[in-house]
Amino acid sequence: MGSLESGVPLKRDPLLRSSSNGRSPFLQRPRSKFSRFLLLKRLDYLQWICTVAVFLFFVVLFQMYLPGSVVEDEKSGDLMKNVGLRSENLRFLKELGLLDFGEDIRFEPSKLLEKFQKEAREVNLSPAFNRTRQQRFGYRKPQLALVFADLSVDSQQLLMVTVAAALQEIGYTLSVYSIEDGPVHDIWRGLGVRVTIIQTSDQPELNVDWLNYNGILVNSLEAKGIFSCFLQEPFKSLPIIWTIHEQALAARSRKYSSNRQTELLNDWKRLFNRSTVVVFPNHFLPMIYSVFDAGNFFVIPGSPAEACKEDSLLASDKNNLRTKMGFESEDVVVTIVGSQFLYRGLWLEHSIVLQAVLPLLEDSSLVNNSYSHLKIIVLSGDSTSNYSSVVEAIAHNLKYQSGIVKHVAVDMDADSVLNISDVVIYGSFLEEQSFPDILIKAMCLEKPIVAPDLSMIRKYVEDKVNGYLFPKENIRVLSQILVQVISKGKLSPLARNIASIGRGTGKSLMVSETVEGYASLLENVLILPSEVAPPRAVAKIPPKLKEKWQWHLFEAVSNSTYSDRNLRSHAFLDDFEEHYNRTREERLNGTTATNYSFMYSIWEEEKYIQMDSTKRRREEEMLKDRSDQSHGTWEEVYRNAKRTDRSRNDLHERDEGELERTGQPLCIYEPYTGEGTWPFLHITSLYRGLGLSTKGRRPRADDVDAPSRLPLLNNPYYRDVLGEYGAFFAIANRIDRIHKNAWIGFQSWRITARKVSLSGIAENALLGAIQTRRHGDALYFWARMDNDPRNPLKQDFWSFCDSINAGNCKFAFSEALKRMYGVKYDLEFIPRMPVDGDTWSVMHSWALPTKSFLEFVMFSRMFVDAMDAQMYDEHHSSGRCYLSLSKDKRCYSRLLELLINVWAYHSARRMVYVHHETGVMQEQHRFKSRKGHMCIKWFSYSTLKSMDEDLAEESDLEHPTRRWLWPLTGEVFWQGMYEKERHLRHKQKARRKQKSKEKIERIKRRTHQKAIGKYVKPAPEATDSSNITMVARN
DSSP, X not given: XXXXXXXXXXXXXXXXXXOSSSSOGGGGSOHHHHHHHHHHHOOOHHHHHHHHHHHHHHHHHHHHHSSSOOOOOHHHHHHHHTOOOOHHHHHHHHHTTSSOOOTTOOOOOHHHHHHHHHHHHTTSOOGGGTTOOOOOOOOBOOEEEEEESOOOSSHXXXXXXXXXXXXXXXXOEEEEEESSOOTTHHHHHHTTOEEEEOOTTTOOSOOOOGGGOSEEEEESGGGHHHHHHXXXXXXXXXXXXXXXXXXXXXXXHHHHHHTTOHHHHHHHHHHHHHOSEEEESSSSHHHHTGGGOOSOEEEOOOOSHHHHTHHHHHTSOHHHHHHHTTOOTTOEEEEEEOOSSOOTTHHHHHHHHHHHHGGGGGOTTTEETTEEOEEEEEEOSOTTSOHHHHHHHHHHHTTOOTTTEEEEOHHHHHHHHHHHOSEEEEOOOOOOSSOOHHHHHHHHTTOOEEEEOOHXXXXXXXXXXXXXXXXXXXXXXXXXXXXXXXXXXXXXXXHHHHHHHHHHHHHTTTHHHHHHHHHHHHHHHOOOOTTBOOOOOGGGSOGGGTTSOOHHHHHTSTTOOOOOHHHHHHHHHHHHHHHHHHHHXXXXXXXXXXXXXXXXHHHHHHHHHHHHHHHXXXXXXXXXXXXXXXXXXXXXXXXXXXXXXXXXXXXXXXXHHHHHHHTSSEEEEEEEOSGGGGGGOOOSTTEEEEXXXXXXXXXXXXXXXXXXXXXXXXXXXXXXXXXXXXXXHHHHTTGGGTOOSSEEEEOOHHHHHTTOSOOHHHHHHHHHHHHHTSSSSEEEEOOBSTTOTTOTTOOOHHHHHHHTTTTOHHHHHHXXXXXXXXXXXXXXXXXXXXXXXXXOBOTTOEEEEHHHHHHHHHHHHHHHHHHHHHHHHHHHHHSOOTTSSSOOTTTTHHHHTTHHHHHHXXXXXXXXXXXXXXXXXXXXXXXXXXXXXXXXXXXXXXXXXXXXHHHHHIIIIIOOXXXXXXXXXXXXXXXXXXXXXXXXHHHXXXXXXXXXXXXXXXXXXXXXXXXXXXXXXXXXXXXXXXXXXXXXXX
C-alpha cells in the first residue's frame, strides 16, 4: 500500500472476538518469559489464576456483546475487583500478547524516504564526467509558488504564513496564487510576497508560466481547479507539494467505492499520483487516505487548527451548553479521551482508567444523597459503532451508578464535550508518532490534562508544570493525581494554574517541527539549476520564527474569525459531486442522441450503397457488348489521381489568417508542447503555432505538426533534448512546402508569459524595417540577455552561458566545434564573444531572412550532431550530462538557446534589438567593433556548404551503420545527387524511347489481311436525274 508498512486496523480488529488461528495466545510466546515472570515476581498460584480468569472473562464478555446489546452479570463486578492494577500484571499480560496497545500501528513513508536516500547517493557522477568540474553559481534565489483556494482567515493560512516567514529567512523567494481573494491578502503583501488572484470564472485559462518556479506548494482540497494545468505539458514534471488537512475526502472515498463511482475516485487519484509529495499534519490522515496512496505520502507534524478554534469555543456559554447536554453547573465533568486509532485492548485501557477514577466517588462533596456530581464522559469511536454498549458494561461491572459514565462519539460533538469538561484524561497507552490533536485542543481550551508518560507526550508536557503525567505501568498514580486535581468538588488552584500554562503551550505546540519539516522537505524535493543559489541550512532559521505561530500578523486583520476548513471542504465536495453528476447525465444523454443519429446515418449509407450498386449494374449491362477502352498504365492512373487531389487541395477554402499570411513578408512561428501553453499563443495572421508533439495540439487551428515534417521528433528523447531546436529543423526540412515568406521568425511562448512579446507597435516597426530592408541581412531579436531573470548580475555572454550550464558551457562549445571542424589539438577552441556593452539574444525570439535561416540551420545541424556524439551514450543511459547538476532530460537545450548569437556574430550578420513595446531598434555589436574578433572563415557559407555536402555524400554513398544524428535532422543533398537524378531521368527517357520504337516496329511487322471485294458508290448526278424524271411523269 505504498507508504504504509504494516496492515493498520483502522476498524475494530476481528481478533477482539476470536483468535486468528484458533489457538490460545498463551502458546504464541516462549515459556521462558512465563517462568521468569513467576520466579521474579513470586506470585502465588491463586493470585495468578484469578488474574488470568478475570481477563479471560472479559475476553468472552466483549466477544459476545461488542457488536450488540450487553448482558449483565452480577458476578462480574466482584471479579473486576480482583484485577490487580500493579505494573507487573500489565507487563505480564502485554508480554503474553493478550494486551495490545497498538505498537504495530505506524506510518512510515518508505518509498519516499528510499527515493530521497537514492538521490543523496547519486552525488558521485559517472566516470565520463571526471574531466569536467561542475559548479553552482547561485546568482538568484530559488522560487516557490504557494497556491490557495482563497485567502480567508483559517488555520492553513496561519500555518503557511509562519512557514513562509521562515523560508524567506533562509533564501527563498515566494509568490502567492489564489482562486479567490480574502483578508489575508494584506498579510502576504506585508511579508513582501507578490499575490496574484486567479479569477477562474471570468478567465477560464490560467495564464501562469509555472516553469518560472522551482517548486509549487498547493494547499487544501479546494485548490483542485488549479491542478488541471499541472497534469499537462510542459508543467507535468514540476515538483508539487500538496498539503491536506481535511478529512472530508477520506470519508467521501468510501462512499465513492461503495456506490461504484470509479470515475470520480479515479479523478482524485490522478491528482494524488501527480503530486510529488502529499503532506499531512498528523499520522492519522495518511492512513484514512490510504486508497489514494501512491507511495508519496509524508507527515510534517503540527498544525494550529485546534488552537484556532479556541476563541469561538471559549466565547460560548458553558453553563447553557452543559444544560443542553444534560449536566448541572455543579457537576465535575471528567472526560476520557484516547488515540484516533482503534486497536485491540482499547476497551481494556478504558476499563483501567475508569477504575482509577473510582476513588473520586469517595469524596463526599461529589456524592450527596445517592446523587453524584461526578460525571465521566468516554470520548471515543464514531457514531456508527456500538461502543456505547461496551462502556455501559464496563461501568456496570465497576459498580458505577447509572448516569455517571456516558459514551460520546468523537464525530458527534467533540468540541462541545471538551468545552464543558473540567479535567481531560488521555486514556491511551499507544506510543503515538506525533502529539495527539485531542490533547492540543484540550490544552488550548485551558483544561488540565492528565496523560501517561509516553515519549511523545513527555516531550512537550512537563509534569505539574503544564499538565500531569503518570507512569503508564502504574495506574495507581493516576488515582492519586485525580484526587489532587479535584478537591472538595472543584478544581484545585494548582490545577487551574497548570491549565493556564498549558494553554500557552498548546497554542504554540510543534511550531518548530512544522517549520523545519517543510524546510527539510524542500531541500530533498527541489531540483535547482546551476544558476540558482541553494537555500541556507535549516539550522540557520532564526529561533524566534520557530517559537510560535504568527498570531500577531492576524490580530490586525478585521473580522479575523477563523473559518472551519472542514465545513468548507464538505461544501466544495458537494458542489463538485453535483457538477460531476450533471456532466455525466449530459454526457449520457448526448451519447444516446449520438447513437440514434449514428444508427440513422448507417441506414442512410446502406440505402445509398444499394442505389449505387443498382445503377452500376445497369450501366454494366448497357456496356456489355461494347469494346473495352484502354485507360493507360497503373502509373498513369496513379499520376492522374494525384494531380486531381492536388488541384482539389489548391481549391480548398482557406481561412482568413492563411490568406493574410500569404501576402506578408514575415511569418513568426511559436513552438509549443502541450495544452498548458495554449493561453500564451497568438491567433493573429502574423503568428503560426508549431506543435512539437502530436499530443496537445490546438483544435481547429492552422498549426504546423512538427513530427509529421521531421520524424525524429516522434522520439521523446530527442524531442526533449532538442527543445525548440526541433521546431527549427522541422520547418527547414523541405521549407518550400510550408513556408513561402521572404522572412521567418520564431518566438517562445514563455516570452509571452513574461509579457515581453512584440506589441502591435513593435510588430509594425519590424515589418516596416523588413520591407524597406533598412538593415539588410540582419538578425532582429526582442528578448535581451541582460534583462533575463536568470541573469540578475548582467553578466557577459560566456559567463551567463556557464552559469546556466553548470560551468561547462565553454568546454561543451569547444568540444563540439573541434569535433565538427575536425580540429585535433587539445587547446580550447572557443569563438570570441566580446564584452562591448551591448546585449545578446535569448529565449529563441528573433527574425531572419529565410535564406539566412536555412544557412543557420545548416550550421546548427552539424553542431547538434557533434554535441550528440559526445553526450548521447552517458545521457541516454543515466539521464545525466555535465551541463546540469542533476538528471536533466533537456541537457544541452540551454546551450543551444545561445547558439544563434555565435553564428550571427561570426557570420557577419547585423544584430538589431527591437524594443518589445515601442518598436525602437538599436543595432548591437556594430561591424566596426567586430574587426579582429570574427572567425568568418569558419562560419562562411562556402565552408558550411562544403561540410554539409561532405556529410551528405557520406550518408548517400557509404550508408554508415553507426548511430548518426545528422541525417535525421533534415534533408540529405549534395551535387552528386543532381547527377544521379539526371542520369536516372536520362535512363528512364531512353527506356521510354526504346519502348516506343519497339512498339512501332511491332506495328510495322504486323501482317494485314487483304480486302475480299470493293463497293462502288453511285455518282450523285445519276441519282438526281432519275428523281426528276419520276416527278415529271406524275
